[in-house]
Amino acid sequence: MSTHVTPPQRRKFLFTMLGGIGALIGAASAWPVFRFLAPSDADSGSDQVLVPRGDVVAGKAHFFQYRGKPAVIMQPSPGSFIALSAVCTHLGCVIAWQEQAGEFLCPCHGGRFSADGQVLGGPPPKPLESLVVQIDGDQLKIG
Amino acid sequence: MQPIKIQPIKMLVDFIDLRLGVKDLYTKELNGYLLPKNVNAWYTLGAVLVVLFKLQIITGILLLMFYVPDAEKAFASVQYIVNEVPFGWLFRMLHAIGANVIVIALLLHMLSVLFMGSYKGRREFTWLSGFIIFNLTMGLCLTGYLLPWSQLSFWATTVATDAAGAIPVVGDYLVEFLRGGPTVGNQTLGRFFALHVVGMPLVLLGLIGVHLFCVKRRGISSPPFGPDYSGNEDLPFFEHEKHPGGIPFFPNYFVKDAAVICFFMAFLLAIIFYAPGLFFPESAFQPADPFLTPPHIKPEWYFLWAYQTLKIFPSEIVGLGVQGVFMTFLALLPFIDRGPERRPGKRPLFVTCYVLGILLFVAISVWGHYS
Numbered sequence: 001m002s003t004h005v006t007p008p009q010r011r012k013f014l015f016t017m018l019g020g021i022g023a024l025i026g027a028a029s030a031w032p033v034f035r036f037l038a039p040s041d042a043d044s045g046s047d048q049v050l051v052p053r054g055d056v057v058a059g060k061a062h063f064f065q066y067r068g069k070p071a072v073i074m075q076p077s078p079g080s081f082i083a084l085s086a087v088c089t090h091l092g093c094v095i096a097w098q099e100q101a102g103e104f105l106c107p108c109h110g111g112r113f114s115a116d117g118q119v120l121g122g123p124p125p126k127p128l129e130s131l132v133v134q135i136d137g138d139q140l141k142i143g
Numbered sequence: 144m145q146p147i148k149i150q151p152i153k154m155l156v157d158f159i160d161l162r163l164g165v166k167d168l169y170t171k172e173l174n175g176y177l178l179p180k181n182v183n184a185w186y187t188l189g190a191v192l193v194v195l196f197k198l199q200i201i202t203g204i205l206l207l208m209f210y211v212p213d214a215e216k217a218f219a220s221v222q223y224i225v226n227e228v229p230f231g232w233l234f235r236m237l238h239a240i241g242a243n244v245i246v247i248a249l250l251l252h253m254l255s256v257l258f259m260g261s262y263k264g265r266r267e268f269t270w271l272s273g274f275i276i277f278n279l280t281m282g283l284c285l286t287g288y289l290l291p292w293s294q295l296s297f298w299a300t301t302v303a304t305d306a307a308g309a310i311p312v313v314g315d316y317l318v319e320f321l322r323g324g325p326t327v328g329n330q331t332l333g334r335f336f337a338l339h340v341v342g343m344p345l346v347l348l349g350l351i352g353v354h355l356f357c358v359k360r361r362g363i364s365s366p367p368f369g370p371d372y373s374g375n376e377d378l379p380f381f382e383h384e385k386h387p388g389g390i391p392f393f394p395n396y397f398v399k400d401a402a403v404i405c406f407f408m409a410f411l412l413a414i415i416f417y418a419p420g421l422f423f424p425e426s427a428f429q430p431a432d433p434f435l436t437p438p439h440i441k442p443e444w445y446f447l448w449a450y451q452t453l454k455i456f457p458s459e460i461v462g463l464g465v466q467g468v469f470m471t472f473l474a475l476l477p478f479i480d481r482g483p484e485r486r487p488g489k490r491p492l493f494v495t496c497y498v499l500g501i502l503l504f505v506a507i508s509v510w511g512h513y514s
Binding site: 033035036 | 205208227228229230231233234
């Protein structure tokens with residue numbers, strides 16, 4: 001069996017090796033760039049947020065940040081609490097509480113939600129995301 | 144019947160070639176671009192610098208995503224990049240230490256051009272554009288130095304801008320103009336930031352284009368060594384310096400370029416991983432305090448010669464004048480040194496001044512460091 005390697009074979013081998021090494025270096029360089037640009041876990045906030053019970057007044061809405069996004073908590077009746085995502089399910093605008101009407105209004109395209117997040121009218125395709133609320137003494141634990 | 148072999152890369156190249164004639168460009172500019180047979184590794188420093196400048200642009204853009212150019216937040220934003228953002232420390236180090244490696248490569252490039260007399264043979268524009276690139280890089284280093292808003296940044300900038308005050312009549316106004324106010328502050332940070340990330344890089348890119356155009360248009364000079372060397376003919380018309388029988392730029396010289404680029408990258412990474420504190424004294428890790436000057440504040444190593452020169456002369460204006468005369472002489476060297484001889488062995492006066500000049504630069508810098 002001949003072990004002779006022809007110049008085209010040698011060239012092909014060298015180019016394959018060079019390509020492989022280049023791809024490895026490229027991947028090794030791209031990974032830090034990707035990690036640098038990727039959103040940080042710390043920016044998305046904690047999975048659980050504490051809100052002082054005294055901040056949530058009956059009939060009013062209290063807005064806060066939950067996992068990096070706006071959320072809202074209400075006290076529809078004394079001692080019962082509802083927490084919702086404040087991001088409209090239509091195109092992501094932040095809803096506003098209409099105290100007179102007792103409902104949420106999305107200022108972007110007029111989407112309306114009830115105090116418990118159900119769609120009352122306008123373009124939103126689904127209710128507001130509901131968040132779990134636990135009462136812990138003077139604190140409300142959300143999430 | 145033979146199966147039809149599909150070669151996607153060849154098809155793509157043919158597709159592009161039909162529209163842009165890239166094969167012709169390859170033949171003319173890469174494979175057919177011939178360099179002198181005795182070309183040496185010193186000629187690769189231009190390519191090394193192009194790669195290092197590109198690295199500065201990439202890492203600079205990445206750092207910009209988190210850096211806040213505000214005196215209240217700048218230091219904290221840099222700390223955040225280094226300590227919190229994944230691989231932020233790497234990009235910050237590549238940018239800051241890469242700037243030092245660029246200065247080293249620039250100095251080596253200029254020293255090799257001087258030693259081989261490559262500025263001769265009607266290459267005045269090439270030298271001048273390169274010399275301005277060098278000075279602009281110094282400006283980029285100076286403006287970039289302030290951005291981390293550390294004690295080192297703040298006081299080094301205070302001292303550097305204060306030097307302009309020695310200029311008669313307009314000195315005080317010039318200092319205030321440079322700082323944007325009576326002292327280094329938020330307004331200084333704003334203008335240095337704008338210059339560092341937009342103004343100077345744009346001018347630098349243009350100048351690099353001019354420099355490469357000059358190199359390409361005039362033709363690469365032959366190294367003045369060995370039997371292949373032939374002196375320049377003083378023709379009364381423009382002629383591109385060709386090297387018939389020379390070596391092709393691609394792949395032959397490209398491989399040498401790549402090897403030296405790898406060497407410099409390894410050098411840069413070695414500093415980052417094994418001596419990360421080499422260019423960062425303690426004051427680089429303390430936030431700027433305009434009411435507390437740290438002891439023994441020193442400029443970066445490449446400004447030490449200028450710093451010490453100002454201290455040697457009893458009057459600051461004399462010190463500045465000496466620096467000005469030296470830099471002007473260096474800028475105009477191709478217009479002053481008109482002799483055709485390029486072989487170092489045949490230029491004893493030049494080589495003596497060259498060696499003494501390097502020794503003087505090193506000695507004054509070391510003196511400045513320990514003074």
